[in-house]
Amino acid sequence: MTEIRKVAVVAGNRIPFARQDKTYRHASNSDMLTAALNGLVDRTGLGGQEVGEVVAGAVLKHARDWNMVREVVLGSKLAATTPAYDIQQACGTGLEAAILVGNKIALGQIDAGIAGGVDTASDAPIAVSNELRNVLLDLNRAKSLQERLKVLTHLRPKDIVPEIPRNAEPRTGKSMGDHAALTALEWGITREAQDELAYNSHINLAKSYDRGFQDSLITPYLGLEKDQNLRADTTLEKLAKLKTVYGKGETATMTAGNSTPLTDGASTVLLSTDEWAADHGLRPLAYLTHSQTAAVDYVKGAEGLLMAPAYAVPRMLQRAGLTLQDFDYYEIHEAFASQVLSTLKAWEDPIFCKERLGLDAPLGEVDRAKLNVNGSSLAAGHPFAATGGRIVAALAKQLDENGGGRGLISICAAGGQGVVAILEK
Ligand SMILES: CC(=O)CC(=O)SCCNC(=O)CCNC(=O)[C@H](O)C(C)(C)COP(=O)(O)OP(=O)(O)OC[C@H]1O[C@@H](n2cnc3c(N)ncnc32)[C@H](O)[C@@H]1OP(=O)(O)O
Numbered sequence: 034m035t036e037i038r039k040v041a042v043v044a045g046n047r048i049p050f051a052r053q054d055k056t057y058r059h060a061s062n063s064d065m066l067t068a069a070l071n072g073l074v075d076r077t078g079l080g081g082q083e084v085g086e087v088v089a090g091a092v093l094k095h096a097r098d099w100n101m102v103r104e105v106v107l108g109s110k111l112a113a114t115t116p117a118y119d120i121q122q123a124c125g126t127g128l129e130a131a132i133l134v135g136n137k138i139a140l141g142q143i144d145a146g147i148a149g150g151v152d153t154a155s156d157a158p159i160a161v162s163n164e165l166r167n168v169l170l171d172l173n174r175a176k177s178l179q180e181r182l183k184v185l186t187h188l189r190p191k192d193i194v195p196e197i198p199r200n201a202e203p204r205t206g207k208s209m210g211d212h213a214a215l216t217a218l219e220w221g222i223t224r225e226a227q228d229e230l231a232y233n234s235h236i237n238l239a240k241s242y243d244r245g246f247q248d249s250l251i252t253p254y255l256g257l258e259k260d261q262n263l264r265a266d267t268t269l270e271k272l273a274k275l276k277t278v279y280g281k282g283e284t285a286t287m288t289a290g291n292s293t294p295l296t297d298g299a300s301t302v303l304l305s306t307d308e309w310a311a312d313h314g315l316r317p318l319a320y321l322t323h324s325q326t327a328a329v330d331y332v333k334g335a336e337g338l339l340m341a342p343a344y345a346v347p348r349m350l351q352r353a354g355l356t357l358q359d360f361d362y363y364e365i366h367e368a369f370a371s372q373v374l375s376t377l378k379a380w381e382d383p384i385f386c387k388e389r390l391g392l393d394a395p396l397g398e399v400d401r402a403k404l405n406v407n408g409s410s411l412a413a414g415h416p417f418a419a420t421g422g423r424i425v426a427a428l429a430k431q432l433d434e435n436g437g438g439r440g441l442i443s444i445c446a447a448g449g450q451g452v453v454a455i456l457e458k
Pocket residue numbers: 122123124125200209210231235264267268271272275278288289290291292293294295368369415417445446447448
């Protein structure tokens with residue numbers, strides 16, 4: 034039986050996140066992930082070397098990118114003999130990739146691996162209709178000009194209209210924002226509270242740049258040195274003036290300022306055993322010690338789409354023998370300010386904790402001074418699959434800088450899923 038080994042987070046590297054259709058307008062997922070990966074290789078001196086595996090993914094991917102991560106590795110500074118593959122768990126992809134790599138390290142299957150994620154909202158895949166697809170496939174099968182012409186007679190003008198991807202849940206047709214607005218209403222989350230969370234995200238991210246915290250986490254790309262969405266000059270007054278974009282009438286509270294913007298970007302994280310790190314002249318920043326996933330039935334309306342982390346965290350805490358207050362840092366992905374606040378309120382609510390989580394007492398409050406201390410997705414932006422890597426690397430560095438401690442990561446994902454984890458130093 035293999036002994037379970039400690040999983041160290043050794044380094045992280047990402048490119049600055051860009052607003053949709055701005056600096057990375059012409060960069061593909063592969064371009065961006067390669068840039069993030071090469072930055073990590075340079076930062077850790079791994080040029081020409083092999084690591085156990087590279088595991089990464091993208092939420093929005095072109096059909097031609099069926100083997101994207103392996104292709105990225107082949108075009109990177111890593112040895113071409115490094116195995117690599119794609120995974121996808123919506124916005125949980127980057128964290129799930131780190132968990133997968135970590136589990137293989139823990140089980141002794143690999144000694145080191147790189148997890149990552151990338152997404153472009155600027156270069157989204159455009160699909161063709163099933164009818165056009167069938168005609169194109171039949172054309173390819175046709176053996177003569179006559180057969181080809183016959184196939185073409187089946188094509189109707191409406192069949193050639195392309196299918197542009199929508200930021201919507203396939204089973205409800207509602208956007209993530211519309212779903213979050215319903216949850217915000219259910220939990221009575223105010224506009225002021227959402228704007229305050231958004232404001233803190235920008236201020237905290239700006240401060241982290243000012244104190245050089247991001248220097249060892251980011252490699253400039255295409256001339257961009259900082260996250261393009263960061264608005265260091267934002268104020269509560271400016272946020273309060275923005276018009277609502279989700280929800281209805283008087284009850285609408287969600288704006289472009291307290292929702293994540295559509296974003297392009299990529300991130301990577303290096304994980305390994307202590308021994309591997311030492312052999313490569315590197316040192317652990319923190320350890321990945323626990324993880325958990327959960328899913329909720331949002332389709333029948335039993336729970337809000339983005340509320341799965343509210344279920345995953347207590348399950349993980351129970352297995353880890355910890356309480357919600359046993360953390361020095363909380364990294365709760367800010368898909369929308371209202372979704373973070375709904376989750377926090379649920380954990381404080383005795384009825385939710387008893388009836389939905391089956392707990393005797395509420396999980397209680399999270400100390401807001403420990404929440405997203407270096408900013409999160411509202412300020413940095415949210416290139417879906419890249420968010421997990423951004424958070425893991427930043428939290429590991431924060432724990433290292435702190436000289437120890439424990440951090441909670443919570444990420445909500447499309448499809449009513451949640452991926453959560455604990456880092457410790
Ligand atoms: C996917 C998963 O698995 C799980 C998840 O994470 S769910 C989350 C998924 N992400 C999303 O759904 C993304 C949602 N976001 C969007 O679709 C769009 O960003 C949005 C509809 C919310 C806004 O789009 P938009 O209107 O084009 O935004 P944008 O033009 O940037 O901003 C509108 C205005 O607000 C202003 N603004 C935005 N943030 C501001 C701030 N912090 N301070 C001051 N002003 C701000 C902008 O300057 C702009 O003002 P002007 O009109 O005067 O130029």
